[in-house]
Amino acid sequence: MTAEIDKHRFPPFPCRMTLDLTGKVAVITGAGRGIGRAVALAFARAGADVACVSRTETNAKQIAEEVGVLGRKSQAYAVDVAKAAEVDAAAEKILADFGRVDVLVNNAGINRDGLLMRMSETDWEAVLTTNLGGAFHFTRALSRGMIRQRAGRIINITSIIGLIGNAGQANYAASKAGLIGFTKSVAREFASRGITCNAIAPGFIETDMTSAINTDLRQKLLEKIPLGRFGQPDDVARCALFLASPAADYITGQVLTVDGGMVM
Numbered sequence: 001m002t003a004e005i006d007k008h009r010f011p012p013f014p015c016r017m018t019l020d021l022t023g024k025v026a027v028i029t030g031a032g033r034g035i036g037r038a039v040a041l042a043f044a045r046a047g048a049d050v051a052c053v054s055r056t057e058t059n060a061k062q063i064a065e066e067v068g069v070l071g072r073k074s075q076a077y078a079v080d081v082a083k084a085a086e087v088d089a090a091a092e093k094i095l096a097d098f099g100r101v102d103v104l105v106n107n108a109g110i111n112r113d114g115l116l117m118r119m120s121e122t123d124w125e126a127v128l129t130t131n132l133g134g135a136f137h138f139t140r141a142l143s144r145g146m147i148r149q150r151a152g153r154i155i156n157i158t159s160i161i162g163l164i165g166n167a168g169q170a171n172y173a174a175s176k177a178g179l180i181g182f183t184k185s186v187a188r189e190f191a192s193r194g195i196t197c198n199a200i201a202p203g204f205i206e207t208d209m210t211s212a213i214n215t216d217l218r219q220k221l222l223e224k225i226p227l228g229r230f231g232q233p234d235d236v237a238r239c240a241l242f243l244a245s246p247a248a249d250y251i252t253g254q255v256l257t258v259d260g261g262m263v264m
């Protein structure tokens with residue numbers, strides 16, 4: 001192949017620019033720790049200003065400070081994503097503080113595991129209203145502005161459990177599978193407005209959420225991961241950064257699995 005043809009087939013590509021979020025404003029729920037914290041830091045390193053949403057004020061403030069140290073504008077918001085009125089009020093405040101929102105990462109989530117026969121209404125509802133309701137509340141509250149600016153990125157953190165199910169996690173699996181249907185519907189509804197909506201399905205990521213899993217089960221799970229290691233919050237954050245960046249301009253309604261090959 002001549003150099004001329006090669007140049008034609010592979011035109012110079014601005015690789016360094018594609019993961020750049022300079023000038024963008026991102027809202028990240030559950031930013032206080034784990035995956036959300038890693039996403040907030042990755043986005044800030046890529047140049048984004050970050051609105052850090054967490055249930056507790058202390059956690060929200062701590063990550064907002066860390067983002068500030070990276071030289072980006074940041075603000076903490078203590079919000080329970082399960083409560084529509086709290087989310088609406090926070091969204092209004094975020095828009096007043098930052099002027100616009102370009103990227104929304106619906107990451108806040110909980111689990112209340114238990115066998116179905118013994119699962120309480122409270123545990124069912126808490127998981128559904130937080131994991132699924134939270135994404136609905138924040139997407140509804142912030143999409144109007146994205147529609148007006150005819151651009152936006154929505155990234156929902158689902159789970160491989162939403163794809164394959166798991167004994168003892170009916171509530172969690174239902175919420176995460178629901179999030180996938182939600183993602184695809186939002187992607188279709190907002191596509192003509194220049195807004196993309198995608199989901200990330202992490203596998204086993206080492207955070208507070210998975211820290212209680214006992215050694216035996218950890219070993220069994222590890223054997224099911226072809227890449228031979230548990231995931232780290234940064235593994236998910238890099239995927240979120242890709243989906244938020246210009247590199248993912250033509251991707252919507254997709255679920256990207258970040259699980260070391262566990263589900264394929």
Ligand code: NAI
Nearest residue numbers: 030032033034035055080081108109159202204205207209
């Ligand atoms: P984590 O428990 O370390 O962090 C969850 C964050 O969400 C915390 O900051 C918490 O305060 C926040 N949060 C929970 N309920 C909230 C509410 N009602 N309002 C506002 N914030 C709330 O968990 P991790 O592992 O970082 O999980 C993040 C997301 O990733 C969750 O949606 C989880 O379901 C999902 N995920 C995690 C996996 C893992 O292996 N760790 C695997 C697959 C999905």
